[in-house]
Amino acid sequence: MDYKQMEQSLKAASDETRMLILKYLSKEALCICEFTELLDMSQPAISQHMRKLKQAGWICEEKRGRWTIWSLNEKHELFEVLSSLLAMLPEPERTVESLIAEGKKVNCN
């Protein structure tokens, strides 16, 4: 891995919002609409973060009907490093379960 590649990978991960996204994805695959609820952010903001993470190779998308299901790319060269970083982070307050409890869970998977 060269310096430019590592810079691009790390830069994409070095953002509080995107680290939260990756933390959620380390548990289960999710779609954009769930993240807008979990992170309380606009849909375009989430969408743009996803694009950055995808360009860096951290996540994969799977189109299913009108949903796009996002998941961690376990084949990323730095996947193990990412995993150990994510393991150091606390569990987010909002969970998919809390969305269900609030009746805000969408049926995308």
Added chain:
Amino acid sequence: MDYKQMEQSLKAASDETRMLILKYLSKEALCICEFTELLDMSQPAISQHMRKLKQAGWICEEKRGRWTIWSLNEKHELFEVLSSLLAMLPEPERTVESLIAEGKKVNCN
């Protein structure tokens, strides 16, 4: 470690120039003037990169006369992660030895 802390640490390391600096420091402690030669950059540019790395806790400074000797901070909470990242990077082309060969090595340590 919380999300903001990790973001700040990773952001400081997520730069090609600063990763090169860290790679050099993983071998030996060095001063600014050596980096200006090794990286072919201006002194203020290097100085500002050092400040960022120091603020993130990645490096330590030791003032010795008019020199400032910089070294990796092995007590950083993410030191092991950093080490494994640096180990994946190729050795830089320019080395302290090549500086000596060119007669550009300074006597700072």
Added chain:
DNA sequence: TGCATACATAAGTGATTGCTTATATAATAA
């Protein structure tokens, strides 16, 4: 067919980045 849903993209904006040049500071050398 028409409308709602899920998402992507584009343009605009204020904040941050990484450099530059210029200058300040502090230690040593002459």
Added chain:
DNA sequence: TTATTATATAAGCAATCACTTATGTATGCA
């Protein structure tokens, strides 16, 4: 003392950032 060396800091600037609002696109449903 004066000059030189090593470094830090400040101001300025173009590029990039993360958001916003507005709009486009594709799917599924009535």
